Amino acid sequence: MKVLYGRVIDAVADEALENGMVVVDGERIVYVGERGGYPVSDSDEVFETEDGTIMPGFIDAHAHLVGSESVHRTGDSPYELLLTTVRDLQDLVDAGITGVRDMSAFGSSLKKAIEAGNIVGPRIMPGGRVMSISSGHCDFDPLMSREDVNRRDLTGCLVDGPEECYRMTRQQFREGAQFIKICATGGVSSAIDDFNDIEFSPEEIRVIVEEAARHNTYVTAHCTGTAGAKEAIKNGVMCIEHGVILDEECVQLMAEKNIPLVTTLSVSLGIADMKGLPEHMMKKAAKLGDSSKRSFELAHRYGIRVALGTDYSNSPNTPFREIGKEFYSLTRCGYSNMEAIKAGTINGAYLMKSDHEFGSVEAGKLADLVIVKGNPLEDIMLLAHADHIGMVMIGGDVKKNCL
Numbered sequence: 001m002k003v004l005y006g007r008v009i010d011a012v013a014d015e016a017l018e019n020g021m022v023v024v025d026g027e028r029i030v031y032v033g034e035r036g037g038y039p040v041s042d043s044d045e046v047f048e049t050e051d052g053t054i055m056p057g058f059i060d061a062h063a064h065l066v067g068s069e070s071v072h073r074t075g076d077s078p079y080e081l082l083l084t085t086v087r088d089l090q091d092l093v094d095a096g097i098t099g100v101r102d103m104s105a106f107g108s109s110l111k112k113a114i115e116a117g118n119i120v121g122p123r124i125m126p127g128g129r130v131m132s133i134s135s136g137h138c139d140f141d142p143l144m145s146r147e148d149v150n151r152r153d154l155t156g157c158l159v160d161g162p163e164e165c166y167r168m169t170r171q172q173f174r175e176g177a178q179f180i181k182i183c184a185t186g187g188v189s190s191a192i193d194d195f196n197d198i199e200f201s202p203e204e205i206r207v208i209v210e211e212a213a214r215h216n217t218y219v220t221a222h223c224t225g226t227a228g229a230k231e232a233i234k235n236g237v238m239c240i241e242h243g244v245i246l247d248e249e250c251v252q253l254m255a256e257k258n259i260p261l262v263t264t265l266s267v268s269l270g271i272a273d274m275k276g277l278p279e280h281m282m283k284k285a286a287k288l289g290d291s292s293k294r295s296f297e298l299a300h301r302y303g304i305r306v307a308l309g310t311d312y313s314n315s316p317n318t319p320f321r322e323i324g325k326e327f328y329s330l331t332r333c334g335y336s337n338m339e340a341i342k343a344g345t346i347n348g349a350y351l352m353k354s355d356h357e358f359g360s361v362e363a364g365k366l367a368d369l370v371i372v373k374g375n376p377l378e379d380i381m382l383l384a385h386a387d388h389i390g391m392v393m394i395g396g397d398v399k400k401n402c403l
Contacts, residue, residue, distance in 0.1 A: 007019075009341060011342050021037060027397075059348025066154040095324055103130050128180065182208060255303060271288070
């Protein structure tokens with residue numbers, strides 16, 4: 001067995017257990033409680049660090065694992081980008097990420113390779129490629145035919161009309177998707193649309209939602225502008241990504257329907273200071289920082305379930321080893337350190353449809369754990385860099401140990 005000693009933040013209680021103990025047998029947790037509350041033998045492997053905190057592994061609920069902007073990239077072919085992504089996964093694990101909700105062409109294959117033990121990486125819930133309309137958020141090259149875009153793009157695909165939406169949704173599930181993401185509005189990074197543009201029609205959204213329901217899962221929506229977010233919610237979308245410009249009516253509607261919100265605040269609050277971005281992005285980004293804060297302050301007031309997502313790509317502006325900055329970004333919007341931690345653990349597990357299996361430190365759950373050097377309830381920035389993460393365990397297997 002493996003025995004962990006230290007302060008415990010279990011993502012269930014609102015307070016930490018200061019003199020705690022977590023015992024792992026195989027892939028699961030068998031004990032969480034006071035130190036000395038479970039028998040230990042000389043053959044047990046012990047993990048302990050001075051003033052360390054045992055926590056659930058972190059979950060990034062908004063990722064696109066395609067390696068296209070990675071500092072490790074060696075080329076632009078799909079093969080080179082896939083190998084780059086495999087390298088990027090190690091950086092994620094080193095930063096304490098044990099679960100990812102991914103939207104890309106690679107997600108399903110990466111998930112299989114990780115589960116087979118062929119590569120090291122977090123648990124992955126694949127969502128396939130993001131669905132967008134022509135001239136929408138995923139239409140980056142209008143000189144390329146729609147057919148070529150859908151053949152080559154590793155992150156998005158273009159669909160127009162209910163029939164195409166129906167077919168592409170089924171194709172996503174055929175390729176291993178476990179949920180579906182659509183673009184309900186334009187975005188900051190897209191070159192053609194405005195972030196207030198409404199993309200899919202109500203009929204198109206309903207077709208996608210109904211097909212996802214037949215696969216016992218849900219649709220989430222990229223939402224920057226308000227009107228498109230309301231359109232998505234009214235037509236059955238069950239999660240909102242980014243939520244950069246949400247008004248009170250929209251947030252109230254989310255509360256009534258129990259619709260979660262995924263953050264990506266490190267990007268929206270920091271994009272104006274990022275280097276090397278296209279001019280069209282910088283012009284849009286300048287308008288969004290304050291509105292992001294207002295949206296999440298509203299979400300906090302209405303008790304919306306918030307999950308941490310990052311939209312990081314392991315670029316120089318968004319390095320995976322600093323992915324934990326997202327916890328701090330949420331506290332900038334009025335959330336406590338503990339609320340931010342729950343957003344990045346149990347709430348992310350909820351969106352992965354696995355909160356019964358991981359996301360908190362509880363007996364019976366899978367041992368997806370990290371040990372952080374220090375107390376993040378006092379200093380949330382302790383979660384902001386891989387150097388502060390002393391140990392990472394996924395399913396009882398130690399993937400990092402520098403205690």
